[in-house]
Amino acid sequence: MSPGSVVALAGGVGAARFLDGLTRVLAPERIFIISNTADDAEIHGLHISPDLDTVTYTLSGLADPKRGWGILGDSFRCLEALARLGADTWFQLGDQDLATHLYRTRRLRQGAKLSAITAEITAALGVHSRIVPMSDDRVRTRICTPTGELEFQTYFVKRRARDKVVSVRFEGASEATPAPGVLETIAGAQAIILCPSNPFISIGPILGIRGIRESLRSKRDRVAAISPIVGGRALKGPAADMMKSMRLRPAAIEVARLYADFVGTFVLDQVDQKQAAAVEKLGIRPVVTNTVMRGLRERKSLARVIVRELGIGS
């Protein structure tokens, strides 16, 4: 039997790092990445898809590995000139990065679907894995804070995630349908991996699209999740703070609990190995390994552990 597809559910930087390793350990053509698009935004009239782009730039080798977003060595001449015109410039947009947004926005206005446009962009940039938005429909994360609701990028970038998060909702999620190929590929996949991304704002919206959580449930023993919480802290981003303000303990076990209905394997960092027993009590097989990916070596070795544990090597 030829090796089957491996599906990954992905947010931004944490996912991109793990996928950078995975695509070097498995044939990248086998990997089908479902990207969160609930933190997409309209900035300067352009359609920005931060998570799609972070994964695309990483897998095409264009990413800025230090910064986590954008293109390595990009300049900000356009943004500086926008500031001169009095425009709001709290959302950083590099000059090369802008080309992606211009291309995407124009194609959307021409009536093309986000999934088709993403295929065009990834092909042009030489990405060999499939990267697919969770849905071609508009879904937008709204952050409820004690003083009112915020658009996601306003909460995350403009206000630097400093507001207390009461709850999160995904506008449009209940009417959205999965992008073409998503359910079919999950159904036929050899394995499904939840990247170490924020469970609320990165994985949460994907799970909120009609049919996706159900399709994962029916494949539970092939679904693995990597904890984004290590030693009580998020590897990247506001996940731990969000858990706290939603009265959850910021711990790997709590993430496992959120996924217990559809995840068969849960990967915890070695610093959290005491939580393995609690994971097992949820009926989930724990795998303890190093999950902190400082460099390419760690990215690849985490990928190798997952590949071995799920038995999906070629």
Added chain:
Amino acid sequence: MSPGSVVALAGGVGAARFLDGLTRVLAPERIFIISNTADDAEIHGLHISPDLDTVTYTLSGLADPKRGWGILGDSFRCLEALARLGADTWFQLGDQDLATHLYRTRRLRQGAKLSAITAEITAALGVHSRIVPMSDDRVRTRICTPTGELEFQTYFVKRRARDKVVSVRFEGASEATPAPGVLETIAGAQAIILCPSNPFISIGPILGIRGIRESLRSKRDRVAAISPIVGGRALKGPAADMMKSMRLRPAAIEVARLYADFVGTFVLDQVDQKQAAAVEKLGIRPVVTNTVMRGLRERKSLARVIVRELGIGS
């Protein structure tokens, strides 16, 4: 009496050069510039107004004086990245220049008028003269060639003005109304100057907007035009070739003839002084001077001649 307004009808590079001189010779606040917008275009989904921008960048000191368009020292990182995505990149767009188009396009989509947006941009860039699009309505130059009709920028930039021009039409001109203030300012102006711009594709569209030509006619003795044709050639652009392919002799006198119903003073270059008598026969007062503006000194001295001849000094 305080010195009155001076209206200028302007195309692109030739107009910008002359206005650079004029705004240094007269108080820039007196100058009201009506810009051609019939060569506006949608490129990468952005609304580009080449003539508005050329004049704005020149008067704000940002222009690239050699190239004639765009911003001095601008980079082209975004355009290079667009090329990498497979987009058509025959229309050069600098990174700083892009900010203007992004700003304008977003404001238009928000429902703002082009005249209001232009006021915002020119204020932000420190321009002290008023720059106003001829109309807030959409007017588009179409170039009829022996093999079919071309959009203006396709003819001018993509195909480098190499097609024979059978005729020119301005789509939307007959329904377009002048931008706010245009007719009122012409009516009250101390003088109106036609910059040395292409009579067909730069000045022609402005004259085609309802009421403008008539308002100039009623001020004929205060209207002056500077010939864009010197020694049978255009100072810049395809004016001479256009005249030839429309079976007109490329000569200053032929430009004067096109304007005879509303121009009282016609400024010819000294190399064309033999045509002064023919201009006079049209009932137009000829003024012969150097009109070739190689540097700032020539720009200012041409402006001084006009100011003196029209008696509009402060």
